[in-house]
Amino acid sequence: MIKKLFSFCLILFFSAFVFSQDYPFSLPSNMQATIHINSSSKEVFNNLLLGTNTHHFSTTKEKDLINKLKPITIRFPHGLWANWYDWRRDVSRLFGEESFEYEQGVNKTIKTKKPDLLANIKIFDTNNIKVGINGLTSLNATRKSQTGKGFDMMWTFNMSADGSDFNNGSPETIARYNDLISRGFEVKVVELGNENFYPGQRSSIIPNTEDYIARAKSMSAALKAKDPNIRVSVPLLRRGSWANPNWNIDVAEDLSYFDAVTVHTYVGSDPDDSNNSDEAYSTALTARKYLGNSIYDYAHKVAPNKPIWLTEWGVKSGGPNAVSVLGMADCYIFMSQNQDVFERANWFSVNGKLNSHYVWETYISPSGVERPRIKYPLEKTLFGSAYEIIRLALENTTLIESNVEVANLVDGVKAVNARVVTKDGKTSVFVVNLSNQDVPFHINLDGESYTDVVEHKAISFNKMDEERVMGINLDPLTLISQGNEGIILPKFSINIIELSNATLSISDIAQKQKIDIFPNPSKGVFNIKINTGEKAQYRIYSINGVEVQKGSFTSEKQVRFEDKQIGVYILQLQSEQGISNHKIVVK
Structure with missing residues (x-):
């Protein structure tokens, strides 16, 4: 009997193994x-869709890795740790109490919660483990000296650092902003917290949705008072949540205080839910559909006109295998086909354990x-x-x-x-x-x-x-x-x-149009002349694909750049002859 049972189990195991290898779709021969x-x-193409999450910026070995990667965007800090980041010490530490009460669900049942990974937060605090702002500062300075421009930075700000007085003008947020500027960074895009829709990523200082909204509005107003061009995002759910089923509706009821929506979508294995490890190959191969649904069925239901910052995402079915990378590549194609929706994307992660670009060992x-x-x-x-x-x-x-x-x-x-x-x-x-x-x-x-x-x-x-x-x-x-x-x-x-x-070739179109752009390079003033006398539209993009100017003209146009806009730009011209792109340099 035992032999038969053992044989039967072997057959089941073998059958399951073979079945797991079967291609999951029926296609024409x-x-x-x-x-x-x-x-x-x-x-x-918007290069910001090629962003990544990286960490560790301090040692020579870590800096060499960053320099080898030449990241399109650096997000700092990233993940849960951003919610506990103390910029004054450059460590993650607890803000508020070790446990707190929050209102759960539509009935607002009172629940008690501790911050997620509290033990780890205490270890980082006690051992004064640095996140790496000094190393990142030196990397950024080197990049500026070599290319004339520092890293494109996605900053994630701690929502608890300013305390529970939501009318105080968010002084700690402004102090951190000033510190980053003094270090030579640009502060143009800011995430207002990381995944604060999860109670465990909030604190006793912002325990509930209304507390988050109050602080987010205060921080947004304070940052925009410093620089009206700063853009901020709020985190929205990519799926249903038992803890805060109305989070998206509540946060987006007033659309005026944020400019974009942060979404974190993982197709396949889900790092936020240990019980959800969808290994199905069909999931990875159709990853673009899951990615799209996480936006269209959630964020776009409440904020349809806000661009998406996909600041964490990944595709993983079983590991860094064939179906995972095929789904990954297809998602990049999908995002490139929907650049009106996706403004930024950061793969999670380059040198962390989840979806890593590099091999790990023990x-x-x-x-x-x-x-x-x-x-x-x-x-x-x-x-x-x-x-x-x-x-x-x-x-x-x-x-x-x-x-x-x-x-x-x-x-x-x-x-x-x-x-x-x-x-x-x-x-x-x-x-x-x-x-x-x-x-x-x-x-x-x-x-x-x-x-x-x-x-x-x-x-x-x-x-x-x-x-x-x-x-x-x-x-x-x-x-x-x-x-x-x-x-x-x-x-x-x-x-x-x-x-x-x-x-x-774009140059063929430009030749038909007989376009002159002069002087080029220039100190910030360019003359554009279309010798055929056509009406044209123009758009100017940074080398990272961000639009900085646009307009229309007939025959001739003079465009100007503001001070401190040194760098390489793409001038796109569109007329009846077609579209042409031209590199222009502000020196």
């Missing part, structure tokens, strides 16, 4: 995909305790390799309108998704094949089939749970083909296909 490109419609501490740390020499997880490819494909590009004709995995998620981009006069197609088939890929450019030379590189996988570790300097892309013999997307693959002889 011999599937093909065609991308239809409309080169007359373009927009600049070591024995001097006290004999096993502890985790990043492995050196550095090695990339698949998250790190995928991010490297995504950044190569999208950063500093112009997006060209396109549409992929192919079968769906589910409603709203195609089996193959793509973005067409131009950069430095080159046109490429960034493609993710979510299917378990090698897919012939056809390119239709402005109504004509493109059959000229391509260079096709990809990272591809044989299995959905495949993981791959690479040396930090190894290229994750492999050459698939070169020439004009046709394009085949490998199954489970992330691809960059360069169209060697596609002439939808």
Whole structure:
């Protein structure tokens, strides 16, 4: 009987294992995909969607990692610790009491709560463990000296530091602002707390929703009095909450005191809920739908016109495996297709344990305790390799309108998704094949089939749970083909296909328009002249994709930059001839 039971258990285990490897969608056999490109419609890619969460800025090794990453955005501090950050000591510590009462649910039942991870907070406080503002200050100063501009910073402010008098003008918030300015940072975007919709991330100083709102309004007014151009966000739920089911409605009842909405979306394994570890491959492969639903079904229900700052997000089904990075790459395509919704995004995280770009290991501490740390020499997880490819494909590009004709995995998620981009006069197609088939890929450019030379590189996988570790300097892309013999997307693959002889060049449009921009570089005044005498619209973007000016003119226009706006910008001109982008430099 025991033998039979053991055999039966083995069969069940084996069956479950085999089933877990089965591709979860039904697709047509011999599937093909065609991308239809409309080169007359373009927009600049918003580099801020490539932001990340990083931590540790103090030691030489930590600084070298930051310098190697060259982060688009640094969020400081990040995570739960931001709610307990004491900027005067650069540590996380308890603000308020060790336990407090709050009103739970629509019936406002009184519950008692301790701050989340209180024991850890006490350890950080007692041992004076620094978060790293001094190291970050030196990194920022070096970056400014090398590039003329410091890091794009996403600051998360402690909602409890100003105390329980919500009419006091938030003096601690202003003192922290002044300190950051004195250190040479820009303070342009501020999150008003991290995930304060969870009671455990609030305190006895702001125990309830109305307390949070009162402090948020006070901080927002104080910061905007210092700089009217500062933009602030409030955290909204991405799903239902038993603790505060009306949080989103209450916080967004008055839309005037915040400029954006912070959402944290994790597809698959959820770090906020130990009981929710959805390992399903289907979840990762359709990650764009889950990401979209977390916005459209929640934040946009109460604040439909506020941009989304996705300051924490990730895709993870089982680990840094094939389906996780395929879903990750497809979400970047999704965000690039919805830049009117997504203004910022920060992957969580680069050098932390969750969704890390780097391989971790355990070591024995001097006290004999096993502890985790990043492995050196550095090695990339698949998250790190995928991010490297995504950044190569999208950063500093112009997006060209396109549409992929192919079968769906589910409603709203195609089996193959793509973005067409131009950069430095080159046109490429960034493609993710979510299917378990090698897919012939056809390119239709402005109504004509493109059959000229391509260079096709990809990272591809044989299995959905495949993981791959690479040396930090190894290229994750492999050459698939070169020439004009046709394009085949490998199954489970992330691809960059360069169209060697596609002439939808921005410079061709500029030549037809006969555009002159002078002087360039300049000290802040540029003359734009379209010699054909056309009416045109112009937009000026920072190198990070943030719009800084816009307007319209006929034939000629003089644009001016304010003092201290030194740097490189993209001038986008749109007329009947099309859209052209031009680099301008304020020196």
